[in-house]
Amino acid sequence: MNADKFIVPVADRVANLPPYVFATVFGMKEQALAAGREVIDLGVGNPDGRAPDNVIAALNVALNDTSWNCHRYSTFRGLPRLREAIAAWYYNRFVVQLDADSQTLPLIGSKEGIANLMRAYLNPGDTVIVPTPCYPAYFGAVRLCEAEIVEIPLREENGFRPVLGEIPADVAQKARMLLLNYPNNPTGGVCDLAFYAEAVAWCRANKVILVSDIAYSELGFDPDDQPVSVLQVPGAMDVAIEFQSLSKSHNLAGWRVGFAVGGNEVIAALGRVKSNVDFSLFGGIQMAAVEALAGNQQICHDNRKKYEQRAKALVAGYGALGWQVPMPPATMYIWARIPRSYGDDDFRFISEVFEQTGVLLSPGSGFGEYGKGYCRTSLVVDQTGIERVLALLGQADIKWD
Template identity: 35%
Template sequence: MMRKGFNIEDKISSRLKNLEEYVFFDLAKATKNAVLSGKDVIDLGGGNPDLPPHPKIIEALKKEAEVLENHRHPVYEGLPELKKAIASWFEKRFGTGVDPDSEILILIGSKEGLSHVSLVFIDKGDGALVPDPAYPIYSRGVILAGGNVLDMPLLRENLWRPDFNKLQKKDLSKAKLLFLNYPNNPTGALADKEFFKEVVDFAKENELVICQDMAYSEITFDGNKSVSMLQIPEAKERTLEFHSFSKTYGMTGWRLGFVVGNGALLNALKNVEVVVNSGVFHVLQKAAMVALSLPDEAIKKVCETYQERRDVLVTGLNGLGWEVENPKGGIFVWAKIPYEYDSKKMAKLLIDKAGVVTTPGVGLGSQGEGYLRFSLIADKESMKETVERIKALSF
């Protein structure tokens, strides 16, 4: 047989080739270039909170690092004492019990679990319903597992929720998973119990596993509170809900999250986790217990800080003639572009001419075209300055 020579492109799987470029990787490159060119950059591109962890968390991190036993191989599924602390927090916060042994699994950040969930449930040709726009990992995970992404448009007129009546008319016979994310990135929408009840009914009718991403569970504004899918009777039989320490506690770099939900679904996910990963550094898990025990006041302060930034940015953009809604939760402002620019062009213009980094909406899905996402990850003055710099541009 004739060999055609070693070609790396030929070796790369079609699953990987099928992935579109990762918007945040592109953004990081563009930001780096802008900084290198000497620009005074305001980086509102990623979901990387600037608020540091509470001093008590850092204190615990240092203390636990001194305990030599903590440096040994971690427990695969997570420290029992952290899982117990999560169960107590969950009960107090949502009034719903979860069993620490069988219904909680510790993750290396929620992104990791959200990607592996597709490896657990998706065979070649299976489908997963994915919101559009959305945090990219849901669709990328499905594609990497060899599955098909079934888009669920999130539209403003539908409160940024999927329209289940429309979806019901599609062929969903191959669909296995339903991804959701509330508080929502990028739109800032919240869910309520009525909507989650609809989700559970739709999932039951179509025999779907619900994967609800609650990375922003505690960051809500104007007195609103997020609800858990597990507060809906019957949800637990088919739900995995992904939580994160990254945003609420400013612990993004730690890579620490957890999933709660149905014991059998969770056990299936655990079977992938134990093969691919080897647990999470115990120092991080022990310090995370301190995060969960912080007084409500500490979290309230975080929400107030993001809300103040939101108010400056939204009021400022609306003052320039944009039509921007106040997000109800999360750390983003989802802004419709009021000029004749597509989202990539507009994002590039803002970097090049104003030194402001935003995420082009199309990077989060085709429904995101025509939008920019501003992250609230810089102080109030930077939000003001962002508005001033946009005001100074001519369109």
């Protein structure tokens, strides 16, 4: 019997998933590692920092708490204490008032929540407007619902914000969702409340759900101009839903914890899908998330500083090689046009860099049509790692300007 063969093919919606551009990149990395080569992976946005001590301590307390058995199934909508912590965090951070019970929902990471929201609202053939470059998981989530993606450009000259007025009327008319992500992965672009107000008005006029993903809201570098929430726009609750994650702000990526906030109806619809496919987060992680949200927020401050310093060091180092790249105002990424001699062939550029140095960058085309000709550097190594990266790049035979 052939163990590699299965007698039934996968469903069309899986067979039709777009090819995952990063699979090739991961393949390159695995081959190099198998050959015993040094690899420095700046491709994936996987935070290198440890989870905060107070959050780890809270998990330990929950694990050993005999008065409450966190090892059982949780409740579908998560623990009331976590929902209350989410609502309080939203108020403290954005002065947005939420009903903890009906307007918040803990998630097994925001990636899960975004995909399940699409299952709640998209019918086969529906249209989703995806400004790109974007977080690549959006593509698969839309396709799994057999819906169509219309990409619209995030251009550098517009601060990586979409020009909503340029969306063709026929697209606006058939669209069900508009995805916005600020601070933006991969570009580092940010937006303000005026932009959100415009987006809310556009979505309301076109009866489109505004899906706001603020996974990087705690990684804005300017202390006097911190990222905002779409729910700060008066009346946004009837058209917008917002997703937040503790992965980047609190170094909890592997713990899988995030949450959604929005109006009762949209949160209930998301909860309804979830209750059919999962059982909320592990209780111990929920109690740890309460601590992450309600306790000391020093980790967010430390991460902001850390990523800003790393970005500065790499921008300066790339500049010294002759590769001029802009300093991002937020996130844990540097988004840069590839050197001119490579034209738009971002894949050739990152492949040559990798072949010659073992430093892995992400090809811009993996982030959508409008990522072509760019590449992303994840700021996931410390100062010593950055020095090593720059030394390796300095020895490479690459035309940087």
